[in-house]
Amino acid sequence: MSITADVVDTVLGLRREVAGLHRHLTDYGLVVWTAGNVSARVPGHDLLVIKPSGVAYDDLTPENMVVCDLDGRVVEGEHAPSSDTEAQAYVYRHLPHVGGVVHTHSTFATAWAARGEPVPCVLTMCADEFGGEIPVGPFAIIGDDSIGRGIVETLRGSRSPAVLMRNHGVFTVGPTARAAVKAAVMCEDVARTVHHARALGTPVPIEQSAVDALFDRYQNVYGQR
Numbered sequence: 001m002s003i004t005a006d007v008v009d010t011v012l013g014l015r016r017e018v019a020g021l022h023r024h025l026t027d028y029g030l031v032v033w034t035a036g037n038v039s040a041r042v043p044g045h046d047l048l049v050i051k052p053s054g055v056a057y058d059d060l061t062p063e064n065m066v067v068c069d070l071d072g073r074v075v076e077g078e079h080a081p082s083s084d085t086e087a088q089a090y091v092y093r094h095l096p097h098v099g100g101v102v103h104t105h106s107t108f109a110t111a112w113a114a115r116g117e118p119v120p121c122v123l124t125m126c127a128d129e130f131g132g133e134i135p136v137g138p139f140a141i142i143g144d145d146s147i148g149r150g151i152v153e154t155l156r157g158s159r160s161p162a163v164l165m166r167n168h169g170v171f172t173v174g175p176t177a178r179a180a181v182k183a184a185v186m187c188e189d190v191a192r193t194v195h196h197a198r199a200l201g202t203p204v205p206i207e208q209s210a211v212d213a214l215f216d217r218y219q220n221v222y223g224q225r
């Protein structure tokens, strides 16, 4: 597959967007070294734009982003794509509403993943963004589409845009790559706060009707429409 003339400008814009979004991973302390990545779907085309594997965040540029097809094959780019390209390509193939995917090993959320324990919905911000608990997905070793399959199977059963892959880390999705980055930022914040709440006592669950109302308001009313 090659990049046709009608999609060149779209890809250039996504190269800039995806390269730029990685600074939020470092700004919010969600990654160490190169251990995280962002990708975006190319709307209307079986293509994605993703970070090059193992490249320092300070060295990421629109030019060194990698364009792949949704089987994970490189279509345009001089670098090897992220280790998570196959997993994220699987997500794009099976969740058509997803426009962006993020992967981190952010500390508090990954500590919940290490225990295989979902983050309970005991904060209004968790209800707002995740619509309930932040679920745990199965342990899966990187290298084929088993991580992607675990992400999809888990997210299909949840309103959450985040999944804690057991013993590994965080994957988030969104209608855009920026929305997926936001979900990763809020996932870590909620995981940290609930961790501290648990250390001090027993957090109080929020009634499901309140969770539903909070989620609906935040998803459909909050902010500038």
Ligand SMILES: O=C(CO)[C@@H](O)[C@@H](O)COP(=O)(O)O
Residues within 6 Å of the ligand: 034, 035, 036, 037, 051, 052, 053, 054, 055, 081, 082, 083, 084, 103, 142
């Ligand atoms: O989680 C892992 C490896 O276990 C990778 O996602 C992480 O190191 C980031 O790899 P990339 O630099 O995106 O290839």
